[in-house]
Amino acid sequence: MSKRRLDELDQKIVEVLAEDARTSNRKIAAELGVTEGTVRGRIKRMEDEGQIRITAVTNIDHLRNPTLAYIWIEVDSAAEVKAVAQALADTPQIGFVAVTLGRFDILAITLVQNNGQLADFLNTKVSVIPGVRRTECSLGVTFVKHDYRMSKILG
Amino acid sequence: MKDAVAERIPMHSLQMDEADHKLVSLLRQDGRMPFKTLAEKTGLTENTVRSRLRRLEEQDLLRVVAVTDFEAAGFSLMLAVGVQVEGRSAAEVAADLANFPEVFSVCQVVGSHDIECLMVAEDQEAVSQLITQRLAAVPGVRRLLPAMAIDVLKNQPNWVLFDKSRTAEGKDA
Numbered sequence: 348m349s350k351r352r353l354d355e356l357d358q359k360i361v362e363v364l365a366e367d368a369r370t371s372n373r374k375i376a377a378e379l380g381v382t383e384g385t386v387r388g389r390i391k392r393m394e395d396e397g398q399i400r401i402t403a404v405t406n407i408d409h410l411r412n413p414t415l416a417y418i419w420i421e422v423d424s425a426a427e428v429k430a431v432a433q434a435l436a437d438t439p440q441i442g443f444v445a446v447t448l449g450r451f452d453i454l455a456i457t458l459v460q461n462n463g464q465l466a467d468f469l470n471t472k473v474s475v476i477p478g479v480r481r482t483e484c485s486l487g488v489t490f491v492k493h494d495y496r497m498s499k500i501l502g
Numbered sequence: 503m504k505d506a507v508a509e510r511i512p513m514h515s516l517q518m519d520e521a522d523h524k525l526v527s528l529l530r531q532d533g534r535m536p537f538k539t540l541a542e543k544t545g546l547t548e549n550t551v552r553s554r555l556r557r558l559e560e561q562d563l564l565r566v567v568a569v570t571d572f573e574a575a576g577f578s579l580m581l582a583v584g585v586q587v588e589g590r591s592a593a594e595v596a597a598d599l600a601n602f603p604e605v606f607s608v609c610q611v612v613g614s615h616d617i618e619c620l621m622v623a624e625d626q627e628a629v630s631q632l633i634t635q636r637l638a639a640v641p642g643v644r645r646l647l648p649a650m651a652i653d654v655l656k657n658q659p660n661w662v663l664f665d666k667s668r669t670a671e672g673k674d675a
Contacts, residue, residue, distance in 0.1 A: 350573040364568030368533045390534075398574035401533030403526050403566050407661040410511045415609050417582075417618050419649075429653075436655040439506030444656040447582060447649035454582050454649060458661065460511050485584070485613035489593065492600035492608040495662040497622065499580065499654040500571040 350398055356381065360389055361399055365496045368401045397500045404495050415487035416459050418469070419451035420479055427478035428452050434476045440468065451483070462486070505530070508661050517563060521546060522554060526564060530660060533566040562664060569659060577604070577622035579629060580651040583637070584615035590642025592616040598640045604632060615647065 353361065356379070363375050372390070376383040393399040407413050420435070422428045428446055435455045436444040443456035455473070459465045469482060505527065518526070524544050528535055541548040558564035572580060587595045592610050596617050600608045607620035623629040633646055 349578065350571055352576050353570070353574050361568050361570055365570070366567070368566045368568050393574075396574075398571050399568045400571075401566065401568050402531075402659075403529035403533055403564055404569075404659060404662050405526060406563050406565075406664045408664065409513055409517060409561075409563050410508060410661065411514055413508070413511050413661065415611075415618075417609075417611065417613075432653070432655050440509070441656065442507040442658045442660060444654070445580070445582070445651035446653040446655070447651050449649035450582075450584065450647055451649060454651070458507055458511055464510060483614060485609075485611035485615055485618050487609045487611050487618075489596070489610040490608075490663055491593075491596045491610060492605070493659070493663045494606040495567065495659040496570055497572050497575065497606040498569045498659050499657040500569065500574075501654070501657070 351396060353393070353398060356385075357389055357393060357398070360386060361393070364390070364399070364401065397502070400498070400500050407490065410458075412460050413458050413490075414460060414465075415490060416457050416465050416468070417485040417487075418455045418457065418473060419483045419485075420453040420455065420473070421481040421483075422452045423478050423480045425452075431476055431478045435473070438472055440472065459486075505660055507658065517561060518558070522558060525551065525554060526558070529564075529566055533568075565664070572622045575622075577624055579623045579625070580654060581621050581623065581629065581633075582649045582651060583619045583621060583633070584647040584649075585617040585619060585637075585643060586645040586647070587616040587642050588644035592642075595640060595642040598642075599637065602632070602636065604628075605637075 359379055363370055372383045372386040376386045422431050432444055432446050432453050435441055441455050441457045445454050447454050528543055537548045537551050540551045596608050596610045599605050599619055605619050605621045609618050611618050623632055637646055
């Protein structure tokens with residue numbers, strides 16, 4: 348299912364909202380030379396169609412030793428991939444889940460504080476999911492970039 | 503009340519109390535929730551809500567932002583690419599990779615690869631260009647091992663890098 352692409356005005360509004368989404372419609376309207384109603388309507392449409400999501404993000408630098416764990420998962424049989432991915436997505440501690448082609452069947456990403464926590468997480472939350480055959484992890488050392496403006500908006 | 507992805511990780515100091523966590527959690531659901539509603543749902547006064555949010559923003563702890571769906575931004579494909587580095591420090595290579603606007607996430611890691619990247623591309627031709635030419639040309643890149651995301655089931659950008667994330671420009675157009 349492909350989503351409608353943002354047009355030029357949508358993009359200009361999103362640029363403002365990507366910096367501070369609590370900027371008033373009135374201010375955005377004045378800045379862009381359109382009516383407040385247009386801004387309100389555009390934002391509503393973009394949210395309704397799942398093109399944008401307005402949300403709070405928090406600064407990872409305020410956590411103590413946050414370590415990204417990329418968990419790559421191989422599934423027992425191809426028919427089970429979807430169910431395993433869904434079980435991972437239902438695990439609250441996991442922030443990202445994608446079914447992939449290539450390296451492994453599934454990539455799941457979580458945050459841990461150290462190796463011990465990762466091992467515990469794998470043993471109690473991942474390996475216990477029926478269909479998980481093998482996992483391989485990349486453990487973050489330095490988080491260099493994450494452009495939070497880019498995401499997959501679901502639902 | 504702290505979100506589940508980060509629940510096991512303590513913060514540097516007591517910068518957020520329960521009420522702060524509650525506010526953040528409400529704003530994660532709806533970033534444009536009016537101050538009045540936030541006040542009703544937390545039992546705080548509207549003024550307290552305003553001043554708490556201002557404090558969290560001033561401490562560079564919180565931002566309320568618009569996140570764009572990559573498809574709506576014109577990219578139909580997402581890839582997770584492992585990078586093996588040779589003859590150069592992984593930190594330097596990671597910094598170079600971070601300069602590509604389509605590469606929206608870069609982390610230096612330990613494991614079978616030295617760097618994990620997440621990236622988007624417009625189509626198959628763009629993937630080919632990006633991986634086999636542009637990324638492959640970065641000095642120190644030995645091997646690129648891509649996985650194409652065919653179904654993203656979850657993507658919660660809750661705890662993120664702040665300043666560096668604003669360096670990406672251009673490709674959203």
